[in-house]
Amino acid sequence: MRAGPQAPRRLAALGVCGALVAGACGPGAGPVEGGGGPAGRLVVFAASSLTEPFARLGREFESAHPGTKVRFNFAGSSALARQITEGGGADVFAAADESTMARVTGAGRARHPVVMARNRLTVLVERGNPKGIRSLADLARPGLVVVVCAPEVPCGRLAVDAFAAAGVVPRVSSSEENVKAVVARVALGEADAGIVYRSDVTAAGARVEAVDAAGLDADDAPQAVYPIAVTTTSANPVAARAFVALVVSARGRAALAASGFMVP
Amino acid sequence: MRARARPGAPRRLPPLVAGPAAVAAALFVLPLAALAARAPWADLWSDLTHPAARTALRLSLVCSLWATALAVVFGLPLAWVLARVPFPGRRALRAVVLVPLVLPPVVGGVALLLAFGRRGVLGRLLDEWFSVTLPFTTAGAVLAETFVAMPFLVITAEAAFRAADRRYEEAARTLGARRWAVFRRVTLPLTWPALAAGALLAWARALGEFGATITFAGNTPGRTTTVPLEVYLLLESGRLDSAVALSLVLLVVSVTILAVLRDRWVGAR
Numbered sequence: 446m447r448a449g450p451q452a453p454r455r456l457a458a459l460g461v462c463g464a465l466v467a468g469a470c471g472p473g474a475g476p477v478e479g480g481g482g483p484a485g486r487l488v489v490f491a492a493s494s495l496t497e498p499f500a501r502l503g504r505e506f507e508s509a510h511p512g513t514k515v516r517f518n519f520a521g522s523s524a525l526a527r528q529i530t531e532g533g534g535a536d537v538f539a540a541a542d543e544s545t546m547a548r549v550t551g552a553g554r555a556r557h558p559v560v561m562a563r564n565r566l567t568v569l570v571e572r573g574n575p576k577g578i579r580s581l582a583d584l585a586r587p588g589l590v591v592v593v594c595a596p597e598v599p600c601g602r603l604a605v606d607a608f609a610a611a612g613v614v615p616r617v618s619s620s621e622e623n624v625k626a627v628v629a630r631v632a633l634g635e636a637d638a639g640i641v642y643r644s645d646v647t648a649a650g651a652r653v654e655a656v657d658a659a660g661l662d663a664d665d666a667p668q669a670v671y672p673i674a675v676t677t678t679s680a681n682p683v684a685a686r687a688f689v690a691l692v693v694s695a696r697g698r699a700a701l702a703a704s705g706f707m708v709p
Numbered sequence: 710m711r712a713r714a715r716p717g718a719p720r721r722l723p724p725l726v727a728g729p730a731a732v733a734a735a736l737f738v739l740p741l742a743a744l745a746a747r748a749p750w751a752d753l754w755s756d757l758t759h760p761a762a763r764t765a766l767r768l769s770l771v772c773s774l775w776a777t778a779l780a781v782v783f784g785l786p787l788a789w790v791l792a793r794v795p796f797p798g799r800r801a802l803r804a805v806v807l808v809p810l811v812l813p814p815v816v817g818g819v820a821l822l823l824a825f826g827r828r829g830v831l832g833r834l835l836d837e838w839f840s841v842t843l844p845f846t847t848a849g850a851v852l853a854e855t856f857v858a859m860p861f862l863v864i865t866a867e868a869a870f871r872a873a874d875r876r877y878e879e880a881a882r883t884l885g886a887r888r889w890a891v892f893r894r895v896t897l898p899l900t901w902p903a904l905a906a907g908a909l910l911a912w913a914r915a916l917g918e919f920g921a922t923i924t925f926a927g928n929t930p931g932r933t934t935t936v937p938l939e940v941y942l943l944l945e946s947g948r949l950d951s952a953v954a955l956s957l958v959l960l961v962v963s964v965t966i967l968a969v970l971r972d973r974w975v976g977a978r
Binding site: 521523524526527531548590592595597598617618619620621622630633634635 | 822826827828842844845923926927928929930933941942943944945946947949
């Protein structure tokens with residue numbers, strides 16, 4: 446293991462623990478060396494669309510490896526990539542697209558990403574589809590309030606591709622900074638339709654439903670690709686590798702599929 | 710005669726005071742200095758004149774000035790009522806008015822949605838009767854900024870109205886001046902520095918507003934994407950330099966306003 450660069454960082458962490466409230470840094474905060482199996486605290490940075498399956502896998506990981514504690518940081522992939530390249534603190538990074546992962550690997554902060562899941566887009570509407578939206582083209586109708594993700598985040602880039610492929614120019618009312626905000630707009634009734642991942646529909650609840658056959662299910666329709674990697678700055682690489690192994694295992698794939706992801 | 714040392718200014722600073730004070734000062738100075746140090750000085754002009762940046766800057770200026778104007782037009786009378794008119798529930802109302810000062814702005818945005826959104830308590834009626842919807846519009850962004858900024862004006866103006874010596878007003882009344890004339894010729898001249906300070910503070914707060922705006926008004930370039938939202942989106946897309954450049958504008962404006970207000974706000978010399 447790379448003991449060299451870790452030692453000063455652990456010293457720095459001790460300093461922070463000393464300066465902050467004692468409760469923030471208890472025993473077991475660091476990795477336990479020499480035991481062989483995963484132990485200690487594991488910090489996973491994951492795209493917000495992965496919230497439900499990863500939370501479940503985190504609990505499974507903790508019960509399979511007593512002594513481990515998985516902490517999640519769910520946010521937009523771009524924000525996570527920025528946090529990792531600017532500051533670090535993550536052991537595992539799971540992004541919602543390959544270019545965001547490339548930004549982190551390009552900066553030397555992660556190595557050897559593997560694709561763990563794919564996701565398709567769908568049109569989210571209120572339950573009962575009161576506006577009768579049937580296709581992407583319907584989203585260009587005047588008077589409709591349509592929200593999408595901002596083009597700065599993966600689901601927004603994907604939506605731009607999907608609209609371009611369908612030759613549709615939607616009248617977008619708002620470009621949200623993450624996909625869960627789009628879901629919230631539709632669930633609150635502020636928007637008539639939103640473009641979200643299929644996996645978000647599973648988690649969105651009873652106030653909304655997806656429009657099937659909106660032209661986003663075709664084989665050549667744009668897909669989100671979810672890579673996962675252990676960071677090079679990981680303070681707990683043993684547990685990090687074990688967590689990635691769990692995600693790509695049959696159990697992990699089942700959890701992702703249950704949340705509406707497509708798995709390899 | 711020799712000048713005496715000012716009371717309250719000890720010659721030697723006790724270490725128990727100096728240490729924590731230095732830590733506190735560093736907490737504020739370091740991040741701002743780091744931001745300035747990270748600034749892309751060479752590309753600053755091109756970053757700030759980029760079309761998206763210019764649109765955001767213009768929109769921020771327009772929205773924050775509207776929000777300040779609304780805060781003055783509606784907040785000053787409210788401050789007057791809170792300061793001068795006793796009525797049951799005044800304490801509760803005062804507390805409610807000040808809630809946005811401590812409420813997470815995102816929560817404020819959600820509350821605004823539930824009140825003025827398309828399905829909101831009042832928003833539903835606005836939509837049905839006038840076909841007016843506030844979310845995703847510039848008016849919505851102005852409303853969100855007014856919501857978080859107005860308390861700064863109200864709290865400052867109310868304190869000023871309370872502190873103003875009422876004997877001058879009473880004298881003017883006995884000399885036959887009407888209420889409006891008393892306010893304009895007596896109360897206003899007595900309180901205007903505080904009122905101006907409140908308006909400036911409200912403007913600065915409106916200019917920096919992010920959470921309530923993005924939650925209530927959404928994000929649409931040219932309509933609701935103010936500078937703080939643009940900064941956030943630039944960070945999302947990894948353009949840190951442009952984000953820092955725009956942040957510097959907000960920083961310079963805030964520091965300038967607070968420096969102007971120093972006398973009023975902290976009573977420093």
